[in-house]
Amino acid sequence: MSRQELVRMAQRAVDAHAEGKGEIVDDILRVPVEHYFDQERWQKEVDRIFKRLPLVLGFTCQMREPGSYSAVTILDVPVLMVRGQDGSMRAFLNVCSHRGAQLTDDGCGTARRFTCPYHAWSYDTAGDLVGIYEAEAFGDIDKSCNGLTTLPVTERAGIIWVTLTPNSTLDHDSFFHGYDEVLEHHHFENCYYAGQQSIDGANWKVCYDGYLDFYHLPILHKNTFGPDLSPKALFEAWGPHQRLLAPDKRQVGPLEGVPVSEWPTEKLVFGVWTIFPHISIASFEADGRIYMISQLFPGATPEESVTVQHFLHCETQNPERDAAVVDRMKFMRFVVEEEDYKTGIQIQRGLKSGAKKEVLFGRNEGGTQAFHKWVQALIDTDDADLSALFAKGVGAKSN
Ligand code: FES
Numbered sequence: 001m002s003r004q005e006l007v008r009m010a011q012r013a014v015d016a017h018a019e020g021k022g023e024i025v026d027d028i029l030r031v032p033v034e035h036y037f038d039q040e041r042w043q044k045e046v047d048r049i050f051k052r053l054p055l056v057l058g059f060t061c062q063m064r065e066p067g068s069y070s071a072v073t074i075l076d077v078p079v080l081m082v083r084g085q086d087g088s089m090r091a092f093l094n095v096c097s098h099r100g101a102q103l104t105d106d107g108c109g110t111a112r113r114f115t116c117p118y119h120a121w122s123y124d125t126a127g128d129l130v131g132i133y134e135a136e137a138f139g140d141i142d143k144s145c146n147g148l149t150t151l152p153v154t155e156r157a158g159i160i161w162v163t164l165t166p167n168s169t170l171d172h173d174s175f176f177h178g179y180d181e182v183l184e185h186h187h188f189e190n191c192y193y194a195g196q197q198s199i200d201g202a203n204w205k206v207c208y209d210g211y212l213d214f215y216h217l218p219i220l221h222k223n224t225f226g227p228d229l230s231p232k233a234l235f236e237a238w239g240p241h242q243r244l245l246a247p248d249k250r251q252v253g254p255l256e257g258v259p260v261s262e263w264p265t266e267k268l269v270f271g272v273w274t275i276f277p278h279i280s281i282a283s284f285e286a287d288g289r290i291y292m293i294s295q296l297f298p299g300a301t302p303e304e305s306v307t308v309q310h311f312l313h314c315e316t317q318n319p320e321r322d323a324a325v326v327d328r329m330k331f332m333r334f335v336v337e338e339e340d341y342k343t344g345i346q347i348q349r350g351l352k353s354g355a356k357k358e359v360l361f362g363r364n365e366g367g368t369q370a371f372h373k374w375v376q377a378l379i380d381t382d383d384a385d386l387s388a389l390f391a392k393g394v395g396a397k398s399n
């Protein structure tokens with residue numbers, strides 16, 4: 001995507017700030033409260049959203065060198081991502097072809113081979129079975145048919161997406177809807193990976209609603225970062241992926257009165273960028289830009305979720321920057337745990353209490369409205385129609 005597009009969005013924010021207006025959509029949206037706790041509904045979301053769509057499971061800056069890998073367990077699916085000797089990123093089920101043991105514990109590292117801890121079968125970084133312990137005694141099998149099971153993987157804009165279903169035929173380009181090119185403006189591939197922390201929360205949608213919501217910022221976060229922030233937002237969408245821009249002084253101030261041709265590109269990427277269905281990207285200035293990329297997953301039950309906050313710093317690593325990241329991590333843990341997710345856990349109880357039948361998303365809450373429409377559309381769409389759904393959209397506006 002061109003700088004022109006970033007300028008167009010920033011200009012929208014400058015104009016909206018001058019008019020004192022946020023974006024107003026056509027109607028209020030009502031969502032049944034059961035959508036936040038019903039077991040059957042939740043299982044459909046897991047199966048039809050999290051198990052079918054590409055998920056962000058890693059970052060280029062975590063695995064730059066050949067042989068670097070990351071093993072993670074997502075929704076009970078053990079995943080192994082590896083940078084091959086040829087530089088390509090591959091993803092596999094972290095499951096041995098012999099009797100199903102997990103090849104390597106969850107975590108990051110570097111390896112030339114993955115040797116199963118059970119009976120020492122070994123695999124190379126391309127997932128090929130290259131060694132069988134006591135091979136003659138074991139008996140004849142075709143090694144070339146017993147490599148690791150591959151998962152669809154795409155690496156773009158410094159981000160690694162993996163689909164948890166081995167034979168998924170979903171066209172990733174239709175899923176991205178051009179958003180991968182937009183994300184390139186962040187240059188995540190040039191960042192260094194500075195740290196991560198996990199926070200438990202309520203139902204994954206209770207949490208995700210918060211990331212798509214600027215309405216609450218000056219209220220719930222009044223004692224931390226919120227008092228100067230606007231409750232207004234502008235929404236930009238590429239298929240199900242959204243960017244939220246605040247038409248407030250902090251964001252548009254540096255652009256006002258400056259000729260558009262002189263707007264620095266790095267000042268045009270403000271706001272919250274989301275990647276459907278589970279990522280929110282926020283950034284902060286601290287001796288260069290720190291990104292916090294929040295990665296949400298449904299937990300063990302409909303009423304639980306886990307969020308991993310990944311921190312990437314855009315400059316060269318040094319001890320001062322590391323210290324700035326540690327400070328930011330502490331602050332963001334406090335804000336998210338004590339303000340957002342504490343409220344989310346109360347919301348979860350409130351929704352189950354029978355007090356109300358529906359939750360309401362106002363005309364000023366277009367981001368959450370679009371998100372819930374996409375969730376519903378995905379639940380209603382069969383595998384064969386999935387790529388077409390992404391190509392066509394759900395009626396919400398899209399770039
Ligand atoms: S289960 Fe891996 S070698 Fe036996």
Ligand SMILES: [Fe+2]
Nearest residue numbers: 210216221340
């Ligand atoms: Fe919040």
